[in-house]
Amino acid sequence: MSTRPGRLGSKRWPDVLFRAAAVTCAALICLLMAGFFVELARNAWPSIRAFGFGFLTTSTWNPVTRTFGALSSIYGTLLSTLLALLIAVPLSLATALFLVKLAPPGLAKWVRQGVELLAAIPSIIFGMWGLFVFAPYMADHVQPFLQKVLGFLPFFRGPTMGIGIFTSGVILALMVIPFITAVMRDVFTMTPPVLEEAAYGMGATTWEVVRNVTIPYGVRGLAGGVFLGLGRAIGETMAVTFVIGNNHQLSASLFAAGNSIASTLANEFTEASEPLYRSSLIELGLILLAMTFLIQVAAHLWLNRLGRASGRTA
Amino acid sequence: MQEVPAEDRREDLDPVAAGESPRDARSAPPAPPVPEVRDRGPHAVADPSTLEAPAKILVRGLDFWYGDRQVLFGNDLEVAERRVTAIIGPSGCGKSTHIRVYNRMFELYRDQRASGTVLLDGENLLDPEMDLIDLRRRVGMIFQRPTPFPMSVFDNVAYGLRLHYRISRSQLEERVESALRGAALWDEVNDKLDEPGTALSGGQQQRLCIARAIAVEPEVLLMDEPTSAVDPVATAKLEELVDTLKDQYTIVIVTHNMQQAARISDFTAFFYKGYVVEFGPTERIFTNPSERQTEDYITGRFG
Numbered sequence: 352m353s354t355r356p357g358r359l360g361s362k363r364w365p366d367v368l369f370r371a372a373a374v375t376c377a378a379l380i381c382l383l384m385a386g387f388f389v390e391l392a393r394n395a396w397p398s399i400r401a402f403g404f405g406f407l408t409t410s411t412w413n414p415v416t417r418t419f420g421a422l423s424s425i426y427g428t429l430l431s432t433l434l435a436l437l438i439a440v441p442l443s444l445a446t447a448l449f450l451v452k453l454a455p456p457g458l459a460k461w462v463r464q465g466v467e468l469l470a471a472i473p474s475i476i477f478g479m480w481g482l483f484v485f486a487p488y489m490a491d492h493v494q495p496f497l498q499k500v501l502g503f504l505p506f507f508r509g510p511t512m513g514i515g516i517f518t519s520g521v522i523l524a525l526m527v528i529p530f531i532t533a534v535m536r537d538v539f540t541m542t543p544p545v546l547e548e549a550a551y552g553m554g555a556t557t558w559e560v561v562r563n564v565t566i567p568y569g570v571r572g573l574a575g576g577v578f579l580g581l582g583r584a585i586g587e588t589m590a591v592t593f594v595i596g597n598n599h600q601l602s603a604s605l606f607a608a609g610n611s612i613a614s615t616l617a618n619e620f621t622e623a624s625e626p627l628y629r630s631s632l633i634e635l636g637l638i639l640l641a642m643t644f645l646i647q648v649a650a651h652l653w654l655n656r657l658g659r660a661s662g663r664t665a
Numbered sequence: 666m667q668e669v670p671a672e673d674r675r676e677d678l679d680p681v682a683a684g685e686s687p688r689d690a691r692s693a694p695p696a697p698p699v700p701e702v703r704d705r706g707p708h709a710v711a712d713p714s715t716l717e718a719p720a721k722i723l724v725r726g727l728d729f730w731y732g733d734r735q736v737l738f739g740n741d742l743e744v745a746e747r748r749v750t751a752i753i754g755p756s757g758c759g760k761s762t763h764i765r766v767y768n769r770m771f772e773l774y775r776d777q778r779a780s781g782t783v784l785l786d787g788e789n790l791l792d793p794e795m796d797l798i799d800l801r802r803r804v805g806m807i808f809q810r811p812t813p814f815p816m817s818v819f820d821n822v823a824y825g826l827r828l829h830y831r832i833s834r835s836q837l838e839e840r841v842e843s844a845l846r847g848a849a850l851w852d853e854v855n856d857k858l859d860e861p862g863t864a865l866s867g868g869q870q871q872r873l874c875i876a877r878a879i880a881v882e883p884e885v886l887l888m889d890e891p892t893s894a895v896d897p898v899a900t901a902k903l904e905e906l907v908d909t910l911k912d913q914y915t916i917v918i919v920t921h922n923m924q925q926a927a928r929i930s931d932f933t934a935f936f937y938k939g940y941v942v943e944f945g946p947t948e949r950i951f952t953n954p955s956e957r958q959t960e961d962y963i964t965g966r967f968g
Contacts, residue, residue, distance in 0.1 A: 549812035554801035
């Protein structure tokens with residue numbers, strides 16, 4: 352063997368370099384994340400000191416008296432996101448199943464492109480359309496109808512103004528559907544055909560195969576799609592700001608105007624000249640970051656448990 | 666695929682009759698005339714008199730297409746009741762395609778098409794009127810790779826039972842146990858019934874799939890290279906199992922492994938390029954093949 356030491360040495364170089372570059376990039380991401388937290392916490396400190404834990408549990412938001420509480424923003428954020436997912440997840444699931452399992456290939460292509468186009472619409476367009484077209488339609492038709500049918504529930508009481516948490520949830524749903532659908536479509540495409548054949552071979556119908564085999568098999572991936580949608584919905588700013596009503600109030604009714612963390616920040620940052628006001632807004636941002644972080648962590652833990660239960664590892 | 670309303674196909678299982686197989690309920694239909702064997706030139710082989718047992722499945726003039734490409738040509742074959750029929754031949758010769766006609770699995774795919782006659786107990790199963798769901802209960806299938814569903818061992822075996830019968834919990838447990846015993850798996854998994862089916866070893870998973878298939882009391886079991894993904898020890902167990910299963914079920918097994926065909930089958934069909942080149946008792950096919958191609962294949966000259 353004529354292995355020249357020089358050659359061996361030169362071969363090691365790129366490896367070392369590549370390793371260093373990869374480690375640096377990975378570390379940078381972590382640093383960036385930590386930096387966000389630290390910087391937000393530092394700037395939010397005056398507000399944290401002034402209001403303490405009460406910031407999370409009160410909804411008074413009065414720049415004049417300098418009293419701030421984040422509850423209505425947190426409530427609006429969670430509620431509109433939850434509403435969006437309640438609407439978007441079943442629709443995305445059905446669309447993805449249609450695309451993969453039922454639609455003839457030609458039609459599937461058109462529908463898929465249509466759904467993907469939805470993802471390309473800027474959120475400001477959703478916001479404007481929501482305010483000028485969709486909200487009036489909701490006010491005149493959808494909300495009165497819901498009130499007539501489900502008015503005995505507190506969620507559907509109150510004046511039907513069109514704008515409010517309900518409408519913003521629906522708009523958010525439209526915005527996240529393409530993302531959730533795309534992930535779910537990939538998950539369904541990756542189900543091993545032989546597994547589904549085995550279920551068909553037992554005499555199952557298409558619906559039974561989908562319900563008992565396809566969906567449970569891909570549950571981790573499907574949940575991943577849902578969390579991707581959740582991540583987008585929870586921080587969405589522009590469209591929500593247009594239609595949510597921007598009102599610091601807590602109301603059980605979904606038709607009432609409310610606000611979300613993102614919409615409050617977008618609306619009020621320019622006018623927050625006073626330090627405590629500004630600090631409170633920054634604390635809102637910190638809360639949003641912490642919320643998304645906690646949700647992702649919880650999702651991971653839950654998915655790991657789910658993975659163990661069905662005997663498959665990540 | 667053909668959808669049948671769930672209510673129409675679930676048979677209420679009378680506790681008294683629970684022990685009876687659903688097939689007992691059907692009176693044997695009068696045997697329709699057997700279509701004539703078409704002249705297929707040098708490949709003329711099959712003749713119902715080859716079998717000393719009655720034919721459970723009778724194939725006549727089966728052609729098959731993937732889109733415009735024909736892959737099976739005028740297949741004639743008889744599958745003897747409660748015997749093991751092996752289908753051998755080189756890769757891509759249409760073995761799997763052929764048996765996927767028996768439970769009409771190919772219909773899941775848009776561009777696949779079959780024509781000809783495949784009689785199951787005298788009934789043409791390619792008839793569009795055929796109840797596809799009941800056909801698949803009667804003709805179970807085992808695949809190359811184990812296909813445990815994403816659920817517990819118990820639920821895997823109970824899957825078909827829940828699909829086809831209304832049945833009490835205790836009856837369900839009884840039949841799951843007997844299916845697992847039938848698949849020679851009970852002793853290994855009786856303390857793991859609630860664990861996921863995917864947690865078992867490969868060979869156990871394959872026997873789990875067999876248990877799942879026999880739980881619904883099929884008449885025919887199709888096995889598409891069932892041992893190709895398991896180790897030699899598990900293969901030996903599966904072969905032993907096939908030998909016991911043939912007392913109750915008609916078995917068609919596709920295999921790459923000629924020794925396996927010789928060991929476990931009563932009849933062997935040799936497929937080549939979509940034709941049934943030769944069919945007959947396994948012993949004769951392996952000791953005294955009448956076709957040159959068969960001899961070349963089993964002596965290892967090609968394939």
